[in-house]
Amino acid sequence: MRRALPLLLLLILAAGPARAHVGSPNVFFDGDAGPYPVRVIVRPPAVIPGLAEVTVRLRDGHKVDGVTVQPVQYKAGFKGAPPPDAAVQVPGAPDTWSAQLWLMRGSSYTVRVVVQGPAGPGEALVPVTALPMKVLRMDKGLGAVLVFLGLFLFVGAVAIVGAAVRESVLAPGEEADGQRRTRARALSIVAAALFALALWGGRNWWNNVDGEAREGIFKPFQVRTSVLLADGRPALALRIQDERRAEWSPLMPDHGKLMHLFLIREPGLDAFAHLHPVMKDPDDFLAALPSLPAGTYRVYADVIHESGFPQTLVDTVKIPEGTGGPPRDPDDSWRASAPLGRTASDTSPLEDGGSMVWRRGPLAAGRETELRFEVRGPDGRPAPLEPYMGMPSHAVIAKDDGQVFVHLHPMGTVSMAAQQAFAAKEMEEEGKAVPVTMPAMSSGNTISFPYEFPRPGRYRLWVQVKTGGKVQTGVFDAEVGNKGAAGP
Ligand SMILES: [Cu+2]
Known part of the structure; x- marks a missing residue:
């Protein structure tokens, strides 16, 4: 037992956290749980089943009595959800x-957050997608320990067979004769072959299970995009090709x-467009192309x-020279700018002669931050913001290598449509109307x-x-350091 303890400890240590980010899976929600303004952060697991970490922060420092969270899967619904868990005050x-x-x-889930406080209960729905994103790799140290233990068991089992054949029917102290020794040796070889066969079968079984897990890793629908002529001008066609x-x-x-x-x-990353293709049939989408540099x-x-x-x-697509023309959708927008790395400024000129200023704070990977911007008109004065597709602002963040892309809003990364889908379900199942967070437009010329x-x-x-009836796009570059590099 004394010898087993360090080994056990080693096993526990070796099985420590193995988490990596894929894309930008963490969910941010700035909204209201009834009377309480909250920020909810959900860090979904990379493997399913897995544990999601949920953080609920009262944004105006409210003191409340308790917070519960409950995962509601879309198909199972609110009725089929497990009972809520009490969150712990940090x-x-x-x-x-x-x-x-x-x-x-x-599947798609919503986390139902219920806050109990002096102003009564308040509820918020935070949609989260749970997806198997990867297969966990075995730690090398753990692998070595397991190989060692496996070898030990294998050799031990063969030795037990040999000893049993050789000595099990002998009286204590009696020596095995030559015939017994020979038979023991032969049967040890047979046993070793049988055990090896069992190991080989186990390996095949494991490879099957592992292969299934790898196939289960989520991949978005396959699409094919191309540029074609529609109504005499270049248009982007996107076709969903997925079983x-x-x-x-x-x-x-x-x-x-x-x-x-x-x-x-x-x-x-020096040209950007935000388009709204029209559905031609359920698998075909078409968008007129604005004036974009070829590439x-x-x-x-x-x-x-x-x-x-x-x-x-x-997908990727080659866009030829000669695109342009009036947008087919008034909410389409596009912007060309200097290449990545040459826009180090915190002030981005806007199309109408105004500007957008980034109130930049330290940026570090894996650390929650607030991206705050101010919009000024051509006269340098604060420019009042108008809703752009129902939101005070839409932002897109992309990494140079294409491995991160995210579309977010002042209310966070959650989709309002997903929130509404779950709210409708809750209404239908429980007759409870949860107000879906409508983004506040009262923030003047500042967005975060x-x-x-x-x-x-x-x-x-x-x-x-959107200011003065026109969509304006500010462009900024960010160098994001390692966690810990940006101070406390
Ligand atoms: Cu948006």
Whole structure:
């Protein structure tokens, strides 16, 4: 036992955290739980089933009596949800509560957050997508320990067979004769072969299970984009080519559009477009192309299913010279700018002669931050913001290598359409009307986005607002350091 203890300790240590970010999976929500303004952060697990970490912070420092969180899977509904878990007040941060939730299936969920306080209960729905994003790798040290233990068992089992054949029927102290020894040796070899066969079978079984897990890793729908002539001008055509299409629930509009398609020119990220393709048939989308410099563009198309499940469809497309013409959708917008790295300024000129200023704070990967911007008119005075597709602002953040793309709003990364889908379900099942957070427009000329850069590196940000009836896009670059590099 004394010898087993360090080994056991080694096993426990070796099984420590193995988490990596894929894309930008963490969910941010700035909104209200009834009378309480809250920020909810959900860090979904990378493997399913897995534990999601939920943080609920009272944004104006409210003192409340308790917070519960409950995972509600879309298909199972509110009736089929497990009972709510009580969140624990974080020591030293009385306005912050934290909890862990098991997400059992790859699906769209909402986390129902209920705050109990002096002003009564308040509820918020925070949509979260649980997806198997990776297969956990075995730690090398743990692997070595297991190989050693396996060898030990194998040799031990063969030795037991040999000893049993040789000595089990002998009286104590009696020596085995030559015939017994020979038989023991022969049967040891047979036993070793049988055990090896069993190991080989086990290996095949494991490879099957592992292969299934790898196939279960979520991949968005496959799409093919191309440029073709429609009504005499170049247009971007996107076709969904995926077997799963028929089994999944149909798409629903978010901010009033079925698809929000973003084009980002490679490699300098120096041209950007935010288009709203029109559905020609359930698998075909078409958008007239605005005037963009020719080149290779990354395509990111945001869609959301009626189950509240969002996807970003990804492709690349070559855009030729000679695009342009009036936008077919008045909410389409585009912007060309200097390549990544040459926009170090915190002030970005806007199309109308005004400017947008980034009130930049320290940026570190994996650390919650507030991206805050101010909009000024051509006269240098604060410019009042008008809603752009129902939001005070839309922002897109992309990493230079294409590995991170996120579309966010002042209310965070959650999709309003997903929130509404769950609110409608709650109304239907429980007759309870949960007000869906409507983004406040009262912020004057300032907007801020809750976010956490998933990994260090170079990023570009496009921040879109509407002033004077026109969409304006501010362009900023960010160098994101390692956690810990930016001070406490
Ligand atoms: Cu948006």
